[in-house]
Amino acid sequence: MKSVIKAKGVVKTFQGGKKALDEVSLEVGKGEVTVIMGPSGSGKSTLIRTFNGLESIDEGIIEVLGVELDSYHDERKVMRIRRRVGMVFQQFNLFPHLSIIDNITIAPIKVQKRNKEEVASKAFQLLAQMGIAEHAMKFPSQLSGGEQQRVAIARALAMEPELILFDEPTSALDPERVKEVLDAMKQLANNGMTMVVVTHEIGFAREVADKVVFMDEGKIVEISAPEDFFSHAQNERSRRFLNQMM
Amino acid sequence: MKFIKKNLNLFSLKRWIRNKPVDFIVTMFLMLLILWVATLIVSWFILEANWNVVSDNLDLYAIGSYPADQKWRPMIWMLSLSTLTIITLTWRRKGILQKSLPWIWILMLPSGLVLMAGGPGLIPVASHKWGGLALTLILALSSAFIAMPLGILLALGRRSKLAIIKYSCGIYIDSMRSVPLIAILFFGQLLIPLFLPVEFDINRVVRAILAFAVFAAAYVAEDVRGGLQAIPKTQVEAAEALGLNPKQIAILIMLPQALRTAIPALTNQAIGLLQNTSLMAILGLVELLGISRSLLANPNFMGRYLEVYVWIAAVYWLICTSMALLARRLEQELDPNILTIKSNEISN
Ligand SMILES: Nc1ncnc2c1ncn2[C@@H]1O[C@H](COP(=O)(O)OP(=O)(O)O)[C@@H](O)[C@H]1O
């Protein structure tokens, strides 16, 4: 299988000496859904943010879609990756001064220089797919959290990415709003999108993940298939974590 | 009447005096004081004030010694400015007018400059003949027009990753803010010509505009910086993740949000700038205050200080209040929630 991400020996130390990533190696294949779990502060966010260059690294090599990043952090390479990789954040991070439709079309128009009308009709299609077509002309502050997060997914999809990174996409939502976002993500997974998802939604992981990565203190402790991970995790720390979760 | 009687009846007045004597005395004293001042003012307005100094010289206040046969040019300009202000403040606008209003506003400065100075088909009028309110407005608008972009660039520069740009912008902003405006104005009027070769003669109005602009830019920069700081870091991250480059992030994501937040502070700057143009009277430009001072030097109107200053205070008040109202209008206009209501109206 062709790999989309190949990370080898990645080390990241923040200013102040906190080692957030400690010799992390991970491979993500095309069309795979990888779920990353682990306690708070274990380096999950830091890891997926290195994949699109939001964090630089101190050691190791990360190859994303054939582009290699290392400690030099070449801005041009980072840009090449970002054009092909989408990201969805915990806090949605929509642009409050732009309407929903503008939020979605800004990057395809300005970054990919695509035709405005084409992008707009594609955006409406994506909103319909997310079940929120009627909100196209509204502004982010007028939408519920779940709706905003689905807009954020549509915004990432509008760039026609080959990989999407999700950083706890449902953690900031009211419990009754979680399902609508997870459903949208499942739909993507079923359509063959390559996804790396930081989440604690066990049901989601069981249903769509190809593998579960468990992190603790900046290290990858375990990589297992979901059915193995949730029934008999190999690692002591994974088991303790799962006990707390369930 | 019954109501008043009930409230003013002697019994309750007595009770008030007995229960709260200090309260009563202070209230009475203040009421008498206000009454006395009001009487003085009203009687001055009616009996003593001689408004000839205003009514005989309306043209002078408006345009100074601008050639009389060309008087229509600044007059038309100021008339359209006030009409535009009224339209902007009162009309519930839709469609074409709503879209074109910002452009009409932007065109007001260049059209004003052309009308005042002359251009295709208009006889040139040298800037030393400009004066009065027209000159005040030209000074304020032109320097604001330069100070805004300059201030925005300085604010962005102060956040630059390049140390040279960052520190030179910082030094510029901080040093401008630690010098009084009048010093900058003196510098502009007196010192710049000394440094320039004789044949290189920039006129006094331009020098004043430049001096105001470089001064105001530092304050604009600080206001914009405040707006930029209010934007959460996650906004930049989201934009970066979408592949927008730093320039696009600044223009499309940061500035629109920062400027909206900065509108109230920028309004204060604009109002301050308009009032500060009166400092140019000391340096010999006959803008609104300058023309008033020269009128007071005229033997016919000797000693009419109060009338003149009450009058120009009223004019300044009117202009500054309009500016504040326009700014509030702009703020509402940029409020996302109101924008949607509008776009819904259009799509329905
Ligand atoms: N910008 C930063 N500066 C300093 N330390 C940071 C920064 N971001 C994260 N860290 C630290 O790195 C560690 C890993 O953080 P993070 O990747 O956010 O964990 P997780 O997403 O698993 O909760 C934490 O100890 C956190 O405090």
Ligand SMILES: [Mg+2]
């Ligand atoms: Mg995190």
